[in-house]
Amino acid sequence: MKPTAPALTQGIEIVRMMVHTGYSIGVTRMAKDLGIPKSTVHRLLGSLQDLGFVQRIDTTKRYMLSADIFDFVHEIAIHFGRNLRLDEQLRAAAARLDCSVYISMVGRRDTYVICGAGEEGTTTKLGIHVRAYASSAGKVLVAHMNEKHWARYAPDPTENPVTRWTNRDPEKFFAQLRLAKKTGVAWNRRESNKGYVSVATVVNEPFIAPPRLAVALLMRHEAFATRDQAELETDLMKLAGELERELGSR
Numbered sequence: 001m002k003p004t005a006p007a008l009t010q011g012i013e014i015v016r017m018m019v020h021t022g023y024s025i026g027v028t029r030m031a032k033d034l035g036i037p038k039s040t041v042h043r044l045l046g047s048l049q050d051l052g053f054v055q056r057i058d059t060t061k062r063y064m065l066s067a068d069i070f071d072f073v074h075e076i077a078i079h080f081g082r083n084l085r086l087d088e089q090l091r092a093a094a095a096r097l098d099c100s101v102y103i104s105m106v107g108r109r110d111t112y113v114i115c116g117a118g119e120e121g122t123t124t125k126l127g128i129h130v131r132a133y134a135s136s137a138g139k140v141l142v143a144h145m146n147e148k149h150w151a152r153y154a155p156d157p158t159e160n161p162v163t164r165w166t167n168r169d170p171e172k173f174f175a176q177l178r179l180a181k182k183t184g185v186a187w188n189r190r191e192s193n194k195g196y197v198s199v200a201t202v203v204n205e206p207f208i209a210p211p212r213l214a215v216a217l218l219m220r221h222e223a224f225a226t227r228d229q230a231e232l233e234t235d236l237m238k239l240a241g242e243l244e245r246e247l248g249s250r
Contacts, residue, residue, distance in 0.1 A: 010036060011044045015053060015065070024062035085246055086115060093239050094118030097232075099219040101239070103203070104137035105212055109153060111138035120196075120218055130192040131155065133173045134166050136200035137214035139186035143177040144202055144210040150177055165190040185233050190221060197224040201236050203243045215240050 031038040048054040052068035100118030110129040132138025132153040154170040180186035188198045200216035
């Protein structure tokens with residue numbers, strides 16, 4: 001990392017380093033790996049300690065993540081995208097439809113899960129991300145954007161596919177977007193994980209356009225073989241309407 005990087009960026013990189021390392025780290029190691037002075041690391045660690053994100057081990061003078069960081073994580077998990085208001089409905093829908101239900105958003109190129117319920121709706125799924133072109137939620141959200149932005153999310157043929165079903169053809173992706181724009185739903189047939197199929201539609205919120213949220217029904221591929229596609233789409237659209245009423249857009 002360049003020394004001129006903003007302090008906030010450097011602080012986030014320190015937290016990421018601790019998350020991925022999984023054990024305590026010393027200041028010298030952090031400074032070396034991030035390419036910044038030790039004095040800067042000391043200053044950033046002081047700020048992160050004040051926030052309760054990291055703690056210092058006095059006996060070793062090394063640092064590790066503090067359990068108090070989960071207070072911040074929990075706050076994001078329950079309030080981001082109004083997750084707290086949607087949680088009960090997602091759980092009920094997962095039980096009623098016998099599948100997992102996800103709420104997702106699109107970032108710069110990836111689709112991120114921000115809330116989930118059902119067999120696959122575990123905490124480890126929150127924040128999981130895949131390229132938008134390989135995601136049902138990503139496709140339907142991009143389809144609702146101005147077409148001039150579509151190319152930003154298109155697959156790069158040089159990228160390694162996640163599975164053998166992952167689409168790598170930009171023109172096929174654009175065709176999928178046009179279909180999603182027309183029908184209101186998009187499918188992911190084993191494109192992001194060979195074991196799963198999903199179908200998604202947008203969830204509209206008041207005063208936010210184009211939509212930023214999508215709800216997806218996720219099921220194992222073998223279970224999908226016994227389900228009626230048209231019925232799943234109908235159930236999905238009904239669920240989206242219920243979520244929109246909860247969010248106040250209808």
